[in-house]
Amino acid sequence: MTSRQFLLVVALAQGVLLVALIILIILNRWFRLRRSVKLRPRRVELDDVMRRWALGQATAVEVSHALARLPVPLAIEGLVTWSARVAGERWQELARTLEHQWWARVVRTNSRSARWWKRLESAHFLSVVGTPHDLGHLLRLLRDAHPAVQLAAVTSLERHGSPMLVAAVLDQLPSVGGTAQAYYASVLKRARPAVVRHLLQLFRRLDDPRLPRIIEFAGRLEEPALRASFTTLATHPDPEVRTQVARALGKFPHPESASALGLLAEDAVWSVRAQAIRSLGMIADPTTLPVVRDALRDEEWWVRLRAGLALTRFGGPGRNALLNAEVGAHAGARDMARLIVGLSPQALAEYAA
């Protein structure tokens, strides 16, 4: 074949591809339009049946029929949307009805699918209408290789407080990224009793490298039963553990918390000091005012900022401390006091968040 013949073949192939691509683009648009016109009445019907069911004017069987008339992804989308609006008991009734639907059985089986988007669909479905029989599916989905599937499966904790699920999620919690961790934590909060029991066990493993992340999560629960464990961990050798302890203790206004925070406010690591001062501000115990006032002269800017913000929470004495610092000899404290005194209440709240 000569180079000219080769180019001719390429040109012809390109011509065919170009025409095919244009036809495909137009056909795709036409097909999608037709599909959406066809499906719109069924979606409206589902919303209507759901609304009547939520008001007790339709049965769960009618809802399941309306769901069966939709393609599976749309049915799951409808379930996820409505799950937030319908009370728990009624929703359980629907979950039980759906257990025997053929399409729901297929979605359940998809938890083993090789395709991640099928597993994602399954996780979404089970997170809203899973029953105790689905525990095995959910545990598998929680350990899925795709993080989106894991996240969707974690959401199931909002409806299933199973200790096994809680333990599985808590075990996984320290190994996921910071943002995912915060999301896990927000879901785990809803299964509080099982979570607290498991956490108390985890706190005993002092050399566990996952300890800082577990404490960070535990702090978010604001559970009084955990306070004593936090206080004990204030002398832990790992500064990351101490930082998380300092952060968590701010949520427990208790003399023991204030005393542990006073110790942490003199830590060698600035991030621990900053968190401790912030937490002292949250507790605002008048006996700790001198510690916070001294922190306004810390060598680290962040600690001074936290001290300035914390002083605003001590009322009159705190404000006086700031005004004194504003005309004081320490340049860093003076600048910070000027900044804090000049902020509007809204800005202070925004800063402190």
Add this chain to the structure above:
Amino acid sequence: MSSVIHVSDLVILVYFLVLNSFYALLLVLSVPEIWEQTRLAEDEDFQRLMQSDALPPISVLVPAHNESATIEASVTAMLTLEYRHFEVIVVNDGSKDDTLERLRHAFDLYEVPATYPATIATKPLRAIYRSRTRTRLLVLDKENGGKADSLNAAINASRFPLIIAVDADTLIEPDALLRLTRPFLLGRQIAAVGGTVRVANGCTVKDGRVVDARVPGRFLPGVQVVEYLRAFLFGRLGWNRLGGSLIISGAFGLFRKEYIHGIGGYRTSSVVEDLDLVVRLHRYLRARKVRYEIPFIPDPVAWTEVPESGRVLGRQRERWQRGLVAAMWQYKGMLFNPRYGRVGLLAMPFFTFGEMLAPLVEVLGYVITVGGFLLGVVNTSFALLFVVVAWAYGMLLSLWAVALEEVSFRRYRRFGDLARLLVYATLENFGYRQRTVWWRLKAFVTVFTYRHVWGEMTRKGFEAPGSRAVGGARV
């Protein structure tokens, strides 16, 4: 003479084959990538995310220079983004108009002392303001130092671990910040993440939001819609799979602040600060053996106005090319350097030989063909066939980008808009492409003579006719 032409022909042919094979690779890789991204984008339950306190706080940095006409609307739109925890830092970079006065009046600003540590050196700050009505807003007034300098000043003042640089005239979709944080939620080691920039010309804009996406009827802005689609939906998605994206658009990119601090912020002497920043970020992270990703995700969208006149567009394209040449020259040590992994072995060579040198090679091709005709040493039918194949390939890539848009996000709902896209994708190679080659070629001459501060360009404005000075979102 004829042997010179034959050798040059061979070089151009090999260049054409290698480059287009690489484009074909990007094209193939973009398919699974858009499939995954579309699935994830459709799946997200944003209400649930909004209610959780999981999402990391973000500082939105908005450099502004002579933006008096639009600053109030664009800052208001940014302050009403759907995100739980964010701040907006507007930097008035020595504007000669009443940008600051407008901000002061609109948001009831009051001065606060500057006490935060300025970790990156910038031009002096004149004042810092907070708002009595919008606590999320911080306004810095500083001496003129350019966009990069303004961004550095905003970084110094920012409080949050993630920063996003947004042009003051860019319209961000309300859920764009939420969508941009998806890779963080999926637990990936993200250094930066880029979203899609789309063309706002011709769209209906209300209260700083694009409410009806249209493809412009005029050729010049219309053909840029196809260009943007090609650059974002096919080019960058393909690069996602290759792991070496070099561009996060300066108009819309989210960065981890600790790494930006690590590289010393934006370089004020660079022509296009976004490309320069990402190349330095790669260099910094690779040198420290940090595991990281710089992905592009297509569903967070920001809308920008593109030039409508050839003169303004020419200046913009020349500036982009100038920035590319300057960056590739500056970081030539990374080229084919295995120490930088895929960035050194794939991305840098592609951007140097495939992007930077492309206009030179294309013009060389045209010159040799014409010269060959005149000397009678080039086979006419072969040369014409070659040109047809080259142009058809360009059309194929543009149509592929339109196809990706159609199977994924379908922002342009009307059949008329789709028809326009197809027409522009087909006609782009006849005249428009050659003009851009000429503009880019000029950059090789001007690269060592220009001084860059703000990319001055006159534009029409979103909602009302007028003119503004903006840098332009790089494709």
